[in-house]
Amino acid sequence: MFRRARGGELEVLLAHMGGPFWARRDNGAWSIPKGEYEEGEDALSAARREFGEELGCQPPRGQPIDLGSVVQSNGKHVRAWAIAGDLDVTRVVSNTFEMEWPPKSGRRARFPEIDRAEWFELPVARSKLVKAQAALVDRLAELASGRPC
Numbered sequence: 131m132f133r134r135a136r137g138g139e140l141e142v143l144l145a146h147m148g149g150p151f152w153a154r155r156d157n158g159a160w161s162i163p164k165g166e167y168e169e170g171e172d173a174l175s176a177a178r179r180e181f182g183e184e185l186g187c188q189p190p191r192g193q194p195i196d197l198g199s200v201v202q203s204n205g206k207h208v209r210a211w212a213i214a215g216d217l218d219v220t221r222v223v224s225n226t227f228e229m230e231w232p233p234k235s236g237r238r239a240r241f242p243e244i245d246r247a248e249w250f251e252l253p254v255a256r257s258k259l260v261k262a263q264a265a266l267v268d269r270l271a272e273l274a275s276g277r278p279c
Contacts (some may be wrong), residue, residue: 131181131187131215132270134251135251140274142216142255142267145244146186148224150231162266163244164208165215174208184244186223190215202262210263212270222247228241 131143144160146152152159159227165180168174181189194211201207224242231239252271256264 131210131217132274133214133216133249135249139251140271141249141251142270143219143247144255144258145224145247145252147220147224148170148242148245149229151229157257158260160250160255161244161260162210162263165211167273173175174211177209177211183225185247187217187221189213195270195273197266197273200262200265202260208263208266210266212266212274217249219249232259 133141133143135141143163145155145163148158149161163184164180165176165183168179171179177194178189185203189204190213192213192215194213197210197212199207199209222244226240226242228238228240231237231241235254252261252267259267
């Protein structure tokens with residue numbers, strides 16, 4: 131999701147990854163809302179579903195901008211769309227996942243998939259994002275120039 135701030139600057143909504151591995155990290159620990167495809171599900175439908183699961187609300191209506199794909203360092207392919215809208219980040223409620231924590235303890239704990247979301251101007255967003263996803267911000271800046279929000 132993207133919007134224009136009061137000064138006209140483009141801002142993007144990013145999600146900070148949840149769980150103990152990311153808890154004390156900032157730069158490189160944020161992501162666009164994303165997830166896995168279900169069998170037979172098209173990519174845009176998956177993106178809309180994951181947005182809802184990770185942020186606790188549905189994405190806004192409107193024409194999505196196809197930002198293409200990037201490949202993260204872990205080999206995961208990420209296909210992304212951007213859509214103009216606004217969201218009160220204080221109302222974000224993420225789905226959760228379960229994992230063994232602490233490692234090798236035999237205990238299971240639940241963590242939010244994302245622990246918070248924030249709006250960032252593009253230069254800051256580039257430093258916050260997982261490295262490969264910064265290219266998506268550059269594509270948005272190019273494609274959204276001149277588009278009203």
